[in-house]
Amino acid sequence: MFTTYRSRLMQAIVGGAILAGAQSLSFGALADTTLNALFMAQAAYSEDNVRAMTADFEAANPGVKINLEFVPYEGLHDKTTLAQGAGGGYDVVLFDVIWPAEFAENKVLLDVTDKVTQEMKDGVLPGAWTTVEYQNKRYGLPWILDTKYLFYNTEILEKAGIKTPPKTWAELLDQAKIIKEKKLAEFPIVWSWAQAEAAICDYTTLVSAFGGSFLDADGKPAFQTGGGVDALKYMADSLDAGLSNPNSKEYLEEDVRRVFSSGEAAFALNWTYMYNMANGDPKESKIVGKVGVVPAPGVEGKSEASAVNGSMGLGITSTSKHPDEAWNYIAFMTSKAEQEKFAKLSLPIWADSYSSPAVTTGQEALVAAAKTSLGLMFPRPTTPTYQQMSTQLQQAIHAALLKQATPEEALKTAAESAGGGL
Structure with a gap:
């Protein structure tokens, strides 16, 4: 997912004014405490x-220092689990929405249910939890x-005579065809379909639109039927x-951002961060501008719109x-104050923030889209063996896109391979 630039904010913040959903917590700590955090x-x-x-936190908590380490998304999971197996190393880790089941079963993260304050319970959007x-x-x-x-280049659509962006995935292909025929873009749509979790996120968005499921009522693979196929x-046909x-x-995703931001594509599917960049x-x-x-988009007769849950959380390791x-x-x-300060990069988890000018000003279109999309976020399967299933699906998607197998064949193979571990 991505690189952004912003000046470092070094102004100290007084603890009580910062917290919104954590007002009841004291940020005081023992002197000379050092935390290791993985982002x-x-x-x-x-x-x-x-x-x-x-830096804001350290200014409000002079007895605590944070050692920060950064790794690419593709290395975040393994870095976390390997450190745990070696006896610790991190106190705080960033984790993807698809990992809580595995991390809970393997006791990687602490259960913090009892630490969650009433202000947090009431103030954070239900879907975020x-x-x-x-x-x-x-x-x-x-x-x-x-x-x-779905991001679109308003200038290209205007030159193509397209008055409104597509509301269905079929309409997206129709508009892309017009743009291509008018030579306004050689390849009007760009996606993140590398053999990685990025492709699963795009695929999940489409699965939600087509009314598909990853698992059936018994917890067995179902993506090899119906909307999953x-x-x-759809992905393969758009390439063909x-x-x-x-x-x-x-x-x-960063490749998608660069291509779209260069003006080479009329449409792109990407995360929130791309809008302001x-x-x-x-x-x-x-x-x-x-x-x-x-x-x-959605699929006529099946959905009005579609969305994948791509959220991430911060947790405390069991070895901290x-x-x-x-x-x-x-x-x-x-906290609400910190999230609103950086709302041009990621929309806040707090419900009240969406009526705050600090959040909405300058990104009204994004906030309007979010009010629909955040309520539709389709989950990837919650299973302790998610990594295995994801790997099989990544291989299946690529086999179909590279024409090594039909979509039906590729997904059937993935379901047979993943089924035993689910």
Whole structure:
């Protein structure tokens, strides 16, 4: 997911004014406490942003120091589990919405259900809590609330005579065909379909639109039938028609951002962070002021729109020697004031924030899309063996996109391979 630039904010913040959903917590801690925290070197908040937030925390808590480590998303899971197996190393870790089941079963994260304050329970959006929950327990606090949106180049659509962005996935292909025929973009659509979790997120968005399921009522694979097959057929057909950029098969989200921000694509499916980078940062984009955003489309007769749950949480490892100080740190990082300060990078988890000018000003279109999309976020399966299932699906998607198998054949093979471990 991504690189952003922002000046470091070094102004000290007084503890009580910062907290909103954590007012009852005291940020005082024992002197000379050092916490080790593992974050992602991409997506939503950049390294500079995380360092700025952490500097705010350290200024309000002079007895606590935070050692920050950043790794790419693709290395975040294994870095966390390997450190745990070696006897610790981290106090706080960033984790994806797809990992709580595994991390809970393997006792990687502390159950913090009893630490969650009433203010947090009442103030955080209900859907955000699903990011950190497993079997009615909470294993951290939601931090990055995210889904994928359909971004479009308003100038290209205007030149093509297209008055409104697509509301269905079929209409997206129709509009892309017009744009291609008018030579306004060689490949109008760009995706992140590299053999990685990125492809699963795009696929999940389409599965939700086509009314598919990953698992049946017995917990067995169901993606090889119905909407799961329709979603993969759609992906393959868009490549065959020359409407999707063929390099999408090797792209991650940052590649999508660069192609879209250069003006080469009319449409892109990507996370929240791309909106302000592409639409408002001339150092990063050639199409500033020309970016539209709407919920990912639906399928006629099946859905009005579609969305994937791409959120992430902050948790405390079970091997942490300083769990109280670690809790104070993640409560601060997820607090309403800190989230609103950086709302141009990631939309807040707090319900009240969506009526705050600090959040809405300058990104009214994004907030409007979010009000629909955040209520539709479709989950990837909650299972302790998710990594195995994801790997099988990634291979199936690529087999179909590379024409090594039909979508039906590829997904059938994946279901047979993953089924035994689910």
